[in-house]
Amino acid sequence: MFCYQCEQTARGTGCVTRGVCGKSPEASDLQDVLVHAAKRLATRYANVPAAERPASLAPMLEDALFVTVTNVNFDTASILGMIRDVVAAAGAPAAGVAAEAPEDTLLAWSRASMIDARKATLGDDVTGLQELLLYGLKGMAAYAHHARQMHRADPVVDAFMVEALAKLDAGVADINELLALNLKCGEVTINVLALLDAAHCDTYGKPTPTPVLMGHVPGKAILVSGHDMVDLKALLEQTEGKGINIYTHGEMLPAHGYPELKKFKHLVGHFGGAWMLQQREFPKFPGAILMTTNCLMQPFEDYEGRLFTRNLVAWPGIAHIEDRDFTPVIKAALAAPGFTDTVRTGEHLVGFGHDAVLGAADKIIGAVKAGEIKHFAVIGGCDGSEGERSYYTDLGTTIPKDWVILTLGCGKYRLLGHDYGTVAGLPRLLDMGQCNDSFSAVKVALALADAFGCTVNELPLSIVLSWFEQKAVCVLLALLHLNVKNIRIGPRLPAFLTPAVLKVLVDAFGLKPVGEVEVDLQAMSNAA
Template sequence: MFCYQCEQTDRTGETPGCHTKGTCGKDETTAALQDLLVHLCKGVAQYAVRGRALGAVDREASAVVAYGLFSTLTNVNFNAARFVKLIHEAAAVRDRVRAGYEEAALAAGRDPERLRGPAVFEPAGDVDGLLAQAGQAGIRAGVELVGEDVVGLRAFVLYALKGVSAYMHHARVVGYRSDEVDAGMEAELDYLAGEPTDVEDLLAHVSAVGRVNLQVMALLDSANTGTFGTPSPTKVRTSPVAGKAILVSGHGFDELLELLKQTEGTGIRIYTHGEMLPAHAYPELGKYPHLAGNHGGAWQDQQQDFAAFPGPVVMTSNCLIEPLPAYKTRTFTTGPVGWPGVRHIAGYDFKAVVRAAKATPGFAETAPEALITIGFGRNALLSISEDIVNAVHSGDIRHMFLIGGCDGAAPGRDYYTELARATPAESVILTLGCNKYRFNKLSHGTTPGGLPRLLDVGQCNDTYAALRVAETLSAALDTDINDLPLTIVLAWFEQKALAVLATLIHLGLRNVRTGPTVPAFVTEPVWRLLSERFGLRTSESAEKDLADALGATR
């Protein structure tokens, strides 16, 4: 196997990457099958792009591609049997899209193109046969011919597309999709299927994926507000209440809503974990009184958080790590998530979870109340944008920090705690993603003018909200967005953060700090190029980075 798509990548060897088993727990078989699934998704896209140009649009195919790519994200699915099934489903969809394209071409009086690569790949019928084929589909295939720089940039485009696929899936399951987003995804996969080798062209496609990601974040923003209401500032309990309990982690608001409906009146309380924390701010979720609070911290703390939780755990999307025996039998997965031996829920039938909650002890007593405030989404921020502009003019706000992204377990992530703690009283911190758990329970107080200093914007995809607010502020202050008193510090761990980074590149935002490490697939020459071209900077020390940020606004 070879995988270097996330921050957990083993960097001890000559070639950084996980070679025998993923640090995440992914084994060689699963890794190989994931590579083949990605290969087939490219094949679907090859025909979809050409069919779309002739008016033959297969909208269901884009759902299969998004689901397939999402399944290969870090910490989503570790179940080899599920990937065998997905591979053959993708091959069948590819063949259907090919037939649609060829029919449309002939109807238009054209000879269908004879494509190669993923378009004509035929997967073997069993696991052994698939494993024998996997070498041609790996991310580093052909590195001897094209070099590490090209392979690394191809990886950047692909991994950012994986992040896009997650947002596409979350929007689609609540009925929101976009031909523009589907076409953008297909076009970029088709581009990769052609095995590009030009560095400048690849850099342009990093930006192109950023454009698609901006579109899909806007789509998901509409999907979430259209389905669950407009989030507003909300206090969330972080200490337990006595009684039976279920914990929901991941990002699936749709699954949380159905679980809330199915547990109404049962006496079972529902708690959120990790990136599900923002759910409490949405009125269609928060209206259920048995949505009791948030338990634990970011994804990497789940083994201790889940072991300490006295009820079943539901994983709705990425962030799963190997379940410990202490809670494996009371863990459930949904959607694209999977782990061998863990019960999987198809659809929204949570009867087994409810039974497990009734059979487990629940919290024995109510702990003293502890609260945090969330819910500063796009509309909430825009409603106070005039106050922020006035505070900037008056000096009550000297600087704004956007500190967010994916948390992780690697050394160096105390940087984000130190940075947030050290920001001055005349500043505001916007945060999103699970990186917020590094500092969201600290007391940040208010600015001299009385605005809350910590504004929790939501999930990682709510970067869209922060960007819209930045655009509003730049217009109100009559300045370029890069001249705002704003520092963006993006914590990356997996592919959704890479999609966000690609969006920042697409929008031309400069001097974005990202860390705590440079991705293993980005070679030193490519990183120098990204730094020179787009102003990307690595996080150094909290003290130095803070001084640089505040020095720019003196």
Template structure:
């Protein structure tokens, strides 16, 4: 195996990456190799899909399979090699079926590369070929820079696929996005080696992701209403309970509907915390609040939760024996030996909740009593007070905005974001999104001007895909101040962990947003040459010392 798609990749050899028997995420070598083969097969399917489109032949099943299959290969999503091998064979079957439909319209030459892949009959034979499909295959010929750019595009496309999957399961799709996904993956299948061409493809990926995030925003708000400022309970209450983690609002909604009038309480975890701000979801009185912190805390959080846990999407860590029997997966997620819900029927979870002890009468906030946080400052809420915000900037009451957002993780260095929040002066506002919010959302940061009715200094915009809200807010402020986004008093302190964050980064780069601080460490696939290009063109910055970075942003550095 070899994998360096996430921030927790191993740095113990000359080429940073996980290439032992098991990656840091818990993915074993067999699963990793099968995922490489799956990506190869999906590229081949995309090649045929792209060419079929030119003949007017499309297939929604193919389009849905492409983004679902890519989603399964994200970090901390699917660890089940049996399911991955089935997806490989399904990709080839769909490819051949679509090719037949296209050939009925006009002669179609099968392009070279992945579109001609034929999986061997046996599992062992398949694994024996895996090395030729890894992300670093051909590095001896094309060099590290080309490989780095290829995987930058591929990992960005994985993020695109994940966001698009969340939109399509809510019934929202766009044929132009389907075509864009097929086209970029088809281009990658041709193993491009021109640096300029690959840079352009990376920015195309960012532009495509902006469309996807816009569609997902419409799907979430069109289905569940516009998020609104909401006080969320962070301490449990007595009763039987289900914990729902991941990112998928649709699965949470189904669980809430199916537990209606059962007496079972439902709690969110991790990236589902923002779900508590959607009107149609929080209208369920048994949505009891949030339990636990970010995804990397799940092993302690799940062990402490006295009921079943549902993982709706990433991020899954190897379930511990103490609670593995209470874990269920749904959608693209999987772990060997863990029960999977693949039909939207969560009755096995409900039965498990009834059989579990639930929280007792003595539960609560302990000596501190009930704990709450306020969430739901999506762009409509922020822009609803835009006039006040603009006046505060003009008067000097708000000196700068710090977007402290992105993925969280367990690796050292992520306390940088806590330190940025602590170093940010009282006349600054912090916007947060993604699970990185758990670094700073349990503290009282006060309000601008210190008044009880003032603008909160910490505004939680939501999930990582709600970077779309942050972009729209920035653009609206730029219009109001008649300047460019890069001229705003705005600093982007972005943490990354996996491939959704790569897609969001490419979107910001495609929009020409400069001066982004990225950390806690830079991606291992960004070679010194590529990093130099991004620094020169877009002023991409590595994290430094938090207080110094804040001071520099405020113009106080020497």
């Protein structure tokens, strides 16, 4: 195996014996085969007019890529099943291998496309840029998958997925072409983010500011993690009146802001912190646990019997829910003890999507003009277990009182637990939602630039991203496509970006790694 697609990659260079995420070498190799099969499938249809492509093509490519995102699927049987489906769809001429071929044959079939093989023939720069594009596509696939759960699709997104995968399959090696494809990936990411935003708002109503109980109350309980609101809504419907309380976990926290979800009285609160604390927190949750999407970690014995996966998430031996029939989850929750006491560790305000923030636009613009608000800092992305991520906590708590902080993604957990107070009558910390809601940050930045008659780069606005996996990669590409300059990224730079490629991004966009909090803050103030 060789995998360097996420931030926690071993020694900052690549996982080679077993994934830091827990991915086995076999699962890793099979995921590489699946990506290769997806590229071959895209090639089969690259020259077929979009209207003549099968309807199953786009969802199949999306799922194949989303399965290989960090912390989604660790189950070799399920990955192998998907490989066979994708190879069969590619058909004999494009695939060059039989769908029912033995696993070893499939592994040998894809060997030349593996990262190691390409590093040896094309060099690290080209391979890194190819992987940057692939990881951007993986992130885009995840967002497109979520939108498709709400019956939304965008032909521009579907077409780009085929075009870009076919380019990768053809071994595109020209640096300029690869850079252009990466920026195009960023452009199409805006489409998919807008699609997902509209799907969420149309289906569940526009998020509104809502306080969420951080803690628990007595009663049977189900914990819902991941990012999928469709699963959550179905579970809320199926548990209504059954005496079971539903809690959000990790990236499901923003669910409480949606009118069509918060109307369920048994959606009572939020339990726990970001994804990487699950092995410590899940044993203490006295009910059933549902993982709708990433980020899943290796389950421990003391909760694996009451853990369930959904959608593309899978771990060998862990029960998987098909077709949103949550009967087994409900049974497990009723069989578990549930909470017997009340604990309130605090309250967190969610629901500051673009509508809520821009609803206060007059107030915000007035406060900026009056000098009450000096700066906006977007601090968000993913969380992770590295100690260096305390940078984001220190940054949030050091930021001057006349700055507004916009946050999103599970990176927000680094900012919670501190009273940020208010500025100009607004909360200083505005939670815009999941990483899936990055569109809100883009929309607010563009609206502010419009209101002040300037570009986003001329706004008193700084963006500090915490990245972990591939969804963050496509959001970064989207910001670069919008020509947003001087983005800070941490806690470490991606292993797949070579010094030469990084120099191109630094020269063109001023992309920089996070540094010392005080120094970075000073630089942000000076740039304002």
